[in-house]
Amino acid sequence: MPLDGNTRIIAHIGDPTATFKAPMIYNPYFEANGINASVVPMGVRAADFAAALPVIFRFTNVDGALITMPHKVSVVDMLDEVSPAVRIAGACNAVKRDANGKLIGDMFDGEGFVRGVKRKGQRLDGARALIVGAGGVGSAIAASLAAAGAARLALYDLDVAAMDGLAARLVRHYPALRVETGDNDPRGFDIVVNATPLGMNAGDPSPLDVSLLEPETFVGEVVMKAETTAFLAAAKARGCRTQIGVDMLFEQIPAYLEFFGFATTTPETLRAHARISY
Amino acid sequence: MPLDGNTRIIAHIGDPTATFKAPMIYNPYFEANGINASVVPMGVRAADFAAALPVIFRFTNVDGALITMPHKVSVVDMLDEVSPAVRIAGACNAVKRDANGKLIGDMFDGEGFVRGVKRKGQRLDGARALIVGAGGVGSAIAASLAAAGAARLALYDLDVAAMDGLAARLVRHYPALRVETGDNDPRGFDIVVNATPLGMNAGDPSPLDVSLLEPETFVGEVVMKAETTAFLAAAKARGCRTQIGVDMLFEQIPAYLEFFGFATTTPETLRAHARISY
Numbered sequence: 001m002p003l004d005g006n007t008r009i010i011a012h013i014g015d016p017t018a019t020f021k022a023p024m025i026y027n028p029y030f031e032a033n034g035i036n037a038s039v040v041p042m043g044v045r046a047a048d049f050a051a052a053l054p055v056i057f058r059f060t061n062v063d064g065a066l067i068t069m070p071h072k073v074s075v076v077d078m079l080d081e082v083s084p085a086v087r088i089a090g091a092c093n094a095v096k097r098d099a100n101g102k103l104i105g106d107m108f109d110g111e112g113f114v115r116g117v118k119r120k121g122q123r124l125d126g127a128r129a130l131i132v133g134a135g136g137v138g139s140a141i142a143a144s145l146a147a148a149g150a151a152r153l154a155l156y157d158l159d160v161a162a163m164d165g166l167a168a169r170l171v172r173h174y175p176a177l178r179v180e181t182g183d184n185d186p187r188g189f190d191i192v193v194n195a196t197p198l199g200m201n202a203g204d205p206s207p208l209d210v211s212l213l214e215p216e217t218f219v220g221e222v223v224m225k226a227e228t229t230a231f232l233a234a235a236k237a238r239g240c241r242t243q244i245g246v247d248m249l250f251e252q253i254p255a256y257l258e259f260f261g262f263a264t265t266t267p268e269t270l271r272a273h274a275r276i277s278y
Numbered sequence: 279m280p281l282d283g284n285t286r287i288i289a290h291i292g293d294p295t296a297t298f299k300a301p302m303i304y305n306p307y308f309e310a311n312g313i314n315a316s317v318v319p320m321g322v323r324a325a326d327f328a329a330a331l332p333v334i335f336r337f338t339n340v341d342g343a344l345i346t347m348p349h350k351v352s353v354v355d356m357l358d359e360v361s362p363a364v365r366i367a368g369a370c371n372a373v374k375r376d377a378n379g380k381l382i383g384d385m386f387d388g389e390g391f392v393r394g395v396k397r398k399g400q401r402l403d404g405a406r407a408l409i410v411g412a413g414g415v416g417s418a419i420a421a422s423l424a425a426a427g428a429a430r431l432a433l434y435d436l437d438v439a440a441m442d443g444l445a446a447r448l449v450r451h452y453p454a455l456r457v458e459t460g461d462n463d464p465r466g467f468d469i470v471v472n473a474t475p476l477g478m479n480a481g482d483p484s485p486l487d488v489s490l491l492e493p494e495t496f497v498g499e500v501v502m503k504a505e506t507t508a509f510l511a512a513a514k515a516r517g518c519r520t521q522i523g524v525d526m527l528f529e530q531i532p533a534y535l536e537f538f539g540f541a542t543t544t545p546e547t548l549r550a551h552a553r554i555s556y
Contacts, residue, residue, distance in 0.1 A: 043338030060321025
């Protein structure tokens with residue numbers, strides 16, 4: 001569906017725009033399904049963001065925005081309402097305007113991870129999970145696992161302040177959750193997540209000692225690569241079920257569509273139309 | 279060519295957006311020619327325009343803007359440099375950012391009219407023209423005819439202040455031009471233009487007495503309709519060569535493309551790809 005004056009626009013706000021992937025996933029899906037909507041890249045520098053966000057949300061044809069680097073953290077303080085996932089992650093990548101003009105923020109990286117894991121048959125209620133990496137995406141996954149009913153979360157990050165901060169926010173929002181920090185031994189966990197960028201480049205060290213992975217553990221990752229990383233390959237070799245980062249990506253998009261008020265869809269449908277290959 | 283993070287965007291700014299035509303003309307042309315650019319509608323209300331324009335021009339992927347109702351007049355005072363056509367018309371519908379960050383405004387409605395008339399074989403150097411209607415588009419046509427070498431322009435509008443204001447601006451910019459006002463008798467002119475909306479609706483009165491049209495006069499119009507209006511049909515019946523408003527529309531788009539730094543093209547190529555019918 002080509003752009004016209006009735007097209008509803010989702011602003012994709014970040015800088016630089018060159019690496020944006022969302023337009024090539026959302027727009028072919030919209031087009032194939034006769035939905036007159038479009039994700040439009042808007043390159044906004046960090047220094048311009050505070051002025052730009054309110055202006056963009058006053059465009060009569062903009063209903064929502066995907067927020068990416070370098071604005072995911074700074075946007076949080078500009079919103080009227082944010083979800084627990086945003087408060088725990090300290091970051092936000094989706095904003096919509098409600099009927100009263102309020103700006104509402106959410107974050108579905110973790111939701112994508114959780115949806116994928118569930119669809120692969122892993123139970124989350126009462127689950128024990130180790131999350132290596134307490135940055136934005138690790139925090140989002142921790143928040144979503146907690147929301148999905150996990151009983152125990154272990155966090156590990158060389159950045160101790162980030163790790164301890166995430167632990168504190170989790171405990172504040174989920175007082176019954178058992179949260180531990182400082183150990184990346186994967187034994188005794190139902191779910192282990194590499195939420196670090198380790199694996200993006202050949203020769204990266206492993207995020208944890210793979211020889212300790214137990215075959216009944218479900219192992220997930222956030223690195224966005226087509227191929228399986230060495231870490232996930234090792235987990236598979238040990239008999240673990242696994243989820244690649246790209247699965248998390250496609251699993252989260254139905255959540256964004258729902259958030260923006262569109263009908264939901266499946267990751268498979270989105271992949272079938274996407275103009276990027278993973 | 280689908281939108282991606284490298285797409286160069288021309289913001290199409292106005293309110294309401296529902297009637298926007300430019301995306302359906304420019305974008306199919308860009309796509310058919312492998313040009314990674316897109317005209318993107320941005321609905322901006324009058325009250326928001328002063329804040330929005332500078333923000334939009336700081337988007338890293340925006341090179342220019344098409345400005346339409348209700349901002350064509352108010353934009354003029356927000357620009358660093360404007361063309362004589364803008365100064366004479368008092369309106370602007372195209373803005374670009376130059377290498378130094380300056381905002382440059384131009385207006386090609388009149389240029390489209392002039393290009394079409396020339397391509398139909400009408401000489402403009404030394405020409406005598408009657409322009410009925412001294413609003414935005416009539417002013418733009420007057421400015422472009424003057425720039426193209428017309429020797430004598432007669433203006434007619436029931437809004438005397440608009441007519442006299444245009445006459446004064448024309449004389450200021452083209453001191454050698456002979457400018458007359460207040461008579462819509464078409465006899466003795468090489469070119470006669472209906473630059474009023476008369477003809478848009480069935481039963482509209484004629485902008486002038488068609489029985490006085492001379493067969494050697496070239497008669498043009500700005501009404502954007504697929505069919506020939508009663509006025510143009512009467513001119514044709516009297517043996518006049520004619521130009522419909524839609525010709526002016528497609529003739530001006532190569533001028534906009536050139537202004538924004540794209541390669542030029544022909545009205546015929548644009549029409550062949552356009553997703554609107556006229």
